[in-house]
Every structure is written in C-alpha cells, then in structure tokens.
Amino acid sequence: MGGDRRGGASARRAVAAALAAAALGLAGCAGGAGAGARGERTLVMGDNFSLTHPMGRGGTEGFVEGLRARGGEVGLEVEYYASGQLGKQWDMPTMARTGVADIAVVSPSYVASEMPLSSVGDLPGLVADSCQAGYALRELLGEGGVLYEEEFRPLGLHPLWVGVIPAYEAMAADIEIAVPEDLRGSVQRSTGGAQDRIVEAIGAAGVAMPIGDLYEALTRGTVEGTVASPVSITPYGLEEVIWHSTKGANLGSFTSVYVMNEDTWRGLDEAQRELVGELADEAQQGVCEELNRSVDESYAAMAAAGVEFVDVTPDQAKWEALLEPTRREWVRDLESIGRPAGRVLEEFTRALDRNADRAGVAS
Structure with a gap:
C-alpha cells in the first residue's frame, strides 16, 4: 500500500x-x-x-x-x-x-531531568x-x-x-499496526519524558529526537515509527514517509x-x-x-496522502491495558526520588474535571 x-x-x-x-x-x-x-x-x-x-x-x-x-x-x-x-x-x-x-x-x-512533574499532561489516557x-x-x-x-x-x-497537542497515536513506516504487540521489538522515536514510558510499555526501543529530525530518520531506517499526534505530522511533511497509524489509542499528549x-x-x-x-x-x-x-484536519490530510488508519476499537482493551500501569509507574518512579507525582496527577485529574466544559468549545 x-x-x-x-x-x-x-x-x-x-x-x-x-x-x-x-x-x-x-x-x-x-x-x-x-x-x-x-x-x-x-x-x-x-x-x-x-x-x-x-x-x-x-x-x-x-x-x-x-x-x-x-x-x-x-x-x-x-x-x-x-x-x-x-x-x-x-x-x-x-x-x-x-x-x-x-x-x-x-x-x-x-x-x-529538570521538569519531570510537568510532563503529567503527556501521560497516556488522560487528555x-x-x-x-x-x-x-x-x-x-x-x-x-x-x-x-x-x-x-x-x-x-x-x-x-x-x-x-492531543491525540497521540502509534505510527510507523512499514509496520501495520492493530495491537501493541505489532510494535514489539521495533525502534520508535519518542519525545522523551512520559512518552518514553509508553514506548517501553509497547515493547519498543525508544529514541529521543525532535520531530523535525524524524523525516530523515524514517527515510534512512534509523527509526521505524513514532508515537505522535497527527497535528505534528503534517507540518513536517511526515505523511510522505509514514504509512500506518492507529486511531483512538490515546497514547498521550505533548x-x-x-x-x-x-x-x-x-x-x-x-x-x-x-x-x-x-x-x-x-x-x-x-x-x-x-x-x-x-486534529481532524491533519487526519484528513494524512488519509489523503495514503496513510492507513486502523481504528483500535476492536482491540481497545489491549491498548487501554497500557495506560493505567504507565501512569502508575510514572508516579512510583518520581515519588521514589522524593517528587510529589501522586499529588500532581491527582490535582491534574481534578483540574481536568473542573475544565470539562471547555472541551469542544470554541469562541
């Protein structure tokens, strides 16, 4: 394809x-x-x-x-x-x-290393x-x-x-993705921080790099895919080198x-x-x-370029099984070095609830 x-x-x-x-x-x-x-x-x-x-x-x-x-x-x-x-x-x-x-x-x-707590908004399954x-x-x-x-x-x-930037999905050049196991053993670009954890959870090896470097890395085969939002794909022309993506996995934000x-x-x-x-x-x-x-505009542009999207709904449970353990490990690891990650996650979750009426609202 x-x-x-x-x-x-x-x-x-x-x-x-x-x-x-x-x-x-x-x-x-x-x-x-x-x-x-x-x-x-x-x-x-x-x-x-x-x-x-x-x-x-x-x-x-x-x-x-x-x-x-x-x-x-x-x-x-x-x-x-x-x-x-x-x-x-x-x-x-x-x-x-x-x-x-x-x-x-x-x-x-x-x-x-300087701002570990502030990546709370990047954790999967929240935004x-x-x-x-x-x-x-x-x-x-x-x-x-x-x-x-x-x-x-x-x-x-x-x-x-x-x-x-919401709606992070699993994307790849030559790997057809339906379930997390499809990416096991692959090399995936990550933003670092909380995103490293979801890459690890799917069994892939993470390589931290700016998204501006991803086109060349995919072309050369240095990495095989990325966890990213469609919003970050089209500004860099990455729909030209990414062929496969999940839709609805909710693997985090940036x-x-x-x-x-x-x-x-x-x-x-x-x-x-x-x-x-x-x-x-x-x-x-x-x-x-x-x-x-x-988000919707970028999905449409990627589809028009020939990217194959796989709706994860039939296998939603397999993707959701990654989310809570990833958040729990984030809290555990940061609290082990004395950082109040549990409090931060709890306060962010409450703040999301307080701002629920802002979702989908445009002035």
Missing part, C-alpha cells in the same frame, strides 16, 4: 542575534526590533515552532502581533525568533533562565481535548500551583500560556509552556504586565482551539 508514494536589552539582543545567526541566519528571523512605535524595553522571544504550525498560528502569532501593535503604548517592543533559531527544545529553559531570551517555549518532555487540558495545566502552573512551586518558580520561570524570565516579569510595570497577561490569555484560548481544529 502506498509503495509509489515515498518521496540589558542591547546586550541580550546582541547575544540573541549571534545565536540566531549561528543557527539559521538573521535573514530567516520571523521578527525583529523596529516594528511599531519604539518602546523603552525590548522583549526577546525564542520559539521552537514556526508561525505556520498550529501552535504558532493559534497562540504565538497573535501574541507577537499584539505586542507589536500595542506594546508601544506601554513601552514594550518584541524581537521574535522562530523555529529554533535561538536553540533546540532542550536549550529553552536555560535561555529563559539566564535571560538570553525574555520569553521562550519550554517542553517538559525534552527536559525531563482528549486541548482546551480542557491546557486550562487544567494552567491552573497548576499559576502562582501557588503545584507545578509552578515545584518546578517553574525554582528555575526562575513565569508561565504565560500552555499548548497541549505539552509546551510559554514562559517569561521571572526577573523580567517582576521588572515590568503594572501596565506592561497587564498587556502581556491579556495577550497571554488570548493566546491560551487561541492555541487550544487551533490545536483541536488541527
């Missing part, structure tokens, strides 16, 4: 510019100083997503445009670096913590809707929330909004938190914090709606 288908602000700006030039060149920068009225403070923002990705279209683009349009009123400008120009996913906490970037995106699965999950996590990330107090505040990071350096946040005046907070609220709603919309 599909066999014919393969195919000081100034100092920080100087550092950011040097990093961007080394990565991709300043010509590719999506933003820059000078847009709009000149302000008194420039916020450097580093992102690992492009503005064409649903994470960018739904949340980041409106946030950046809002700062450009209205920031001059309160003395703020923004310099925006897209698509990893300031560093890889695992570099972002350091970029934000050290002030190289004032605003950055942090994906807990890529920095599991079906991006809005419900995003607002639930935002409760835990607010000041006084367990994730903020345990992991973000100690790192000097102030959360702004959260994007949760959480990304947009943060501001805590000192930068505290250094903003009241009007500046009010504007940033308002734009972050809009980004929160926008990104979750866009991610939800993109």
Whole structure:
C-alpha cells in the first residue's frame, strides 16, 4: 500500500542575534526590533515552532502581533525568533533562565531531568481535548500551583500560556499496526519524558529526537515509527514517509509552556504586565482551539496522502491495558526520588474535571 508514494536589552539582543545567526541566519528571523512605535524595553522571544504550525498560528502569532501593535503604548517592543533559531527544545529553559531570551517555549518532555512533574499532561489516557487540558495545566502552573512551586518558580520561570497537542497515536513506516504487540521489538522515536514510558510499555526501543529530525530518520531506517499526534505530522511533511497509524489509542499528549524570565516579569510595570497577561490569555484560548481544529484536519490530510488508519476499537482493551500501569509507574518512579507525582496527577485529574466544559468549545 502506498509503495509509489515515498518521496540589558542591547546586550541580550546582541547575544540573541549571534545565536540566531549561528543557527539559521538573521535573514530567516520571523521578527525583529523596529516594528511599531519604539518602546523603552525590548522583549526577546525564542520559539521552537514556526508561525505556520498550529501552535504558532493559534497562540504565538497573535501574541507577537499584539505586542507589536500595542506594546508601544506601554513601552514594550518584541524581537521574535522562530523555529529554533535561538536553540533546540532542550536549550529553552536555560535561555529563559539566564535571560538570553525574555520569553521562550519550554517542553517538559525534552527536559525531563529538570521538569519531570510537568510532563503529567503527556501521560497516556488522560487528555482528549486541548482546551480542557491546557486550562487544567494552567491552573497548576499559576502562582501557588503545584507545578509552578515545584518546578517553574525554582528555575526562575513565569508561565504565560500552555499548548497541549492531543491525540497521540502509534505510527510507523512499514509496520501495520492493530495491537501493541505489532510494535514489539521495533525502534520508535519518542519525545522523551512520559512518552518514553509508553514506548517501553509497547515493547519498543525508544529514541529521543525532535520531530523535525524524524523525516530523515524514517527515510534512512534509523527509526521505524513514532508515537505522535497527527497535528505534528503534517507540518513536517511526515505523511510522505509514514504509512500506518492507529486511531483512538490515546497514547498521550505533548505539552509546551510559554514562559517569561521571572526577573523580567517582576521588572515590568503594572501596565506592561497587564498587556502581556491579556495577550497571554488570548493566546491560551487561541492555541487550544487551533490545536483541536488541527486534529481532524491533519487526519484528513494524512488519509489523503495514503496513510492507513486502523481504528483500535476492536482491540481497545489491549491498548487501554497500557495506560493505567504507565501512569502508575510514572508516579512510583518520581515519588521514589522524593517528587510529589501522586499529588500532581491527582490535582491534574481534578483540574481536568473542573475544565470539562471547555472541551469542544470554541469562541
């Protein structure tokens, strides 16, 4: 099937510019100083997503445009670096913590040693809707929330909004997948963190890599598949090299938190914090709606490209048998090193219940 288908602000700006030039060149920068009225403070923002990705279209683009349009009123400008120009996913906490970037995106699965608890939203069998999950996590990330107090505040990071990519499925290039046993012994790309556990549970060997590297890895046979959401497949053209996917396995999610350096946040005046907070609220709603919309759109695009989807309903029990043990082991392992994983999972579950009315709702 599909066999014919393969195919000081100034100092920080100087550092950011040097990093961007080394990565991709300043010509590719999506933003820059000078847009709009000149302000008194420039916020450097580093992102690992492009503005064409649903994470960018739904949340980041409106946030950046809002700062450009209205920031001059309160003395703020923004310099925006897209698509990893300031560093890889695992570099972002350091970029934000050290002030190289004032605003950055942090994906807990890529920095599991620093933020193991914050991958709770990535655990399998919990998240079906991006809005419900995003607002639930935002409760835990607010000041006084367990994730903020345990992991973000100690790192000097102030959360702004959260994007949760839902609907993770098992996908492969040449392996037809109906039950977990079909992937036993295979090599699967993983995001790391909580996703490593589900890859291990299905009996596969996990290789952590950014999804941007997956096309080449699948083409070369370095890996045989991935656990991923359709939302993350089409922006990278991966429907050209993935032929098989489950549908309905609910193998987890991927959480990304947009943060501001805590000192930068505290250094903003009241009007500046009010504007940033308002734009972050809009980004929160926008990104979750866009991610939800993109699930169905991405399924359709993958099907049109020839990807074979297998509805797991007839074998649902076999897939569900992986979920609870994976969550239980996550709690056990983290609590064995003194981290309050049981409390985090319980609070996240309650927050999901409180935000159930947000599921499937668009403004």
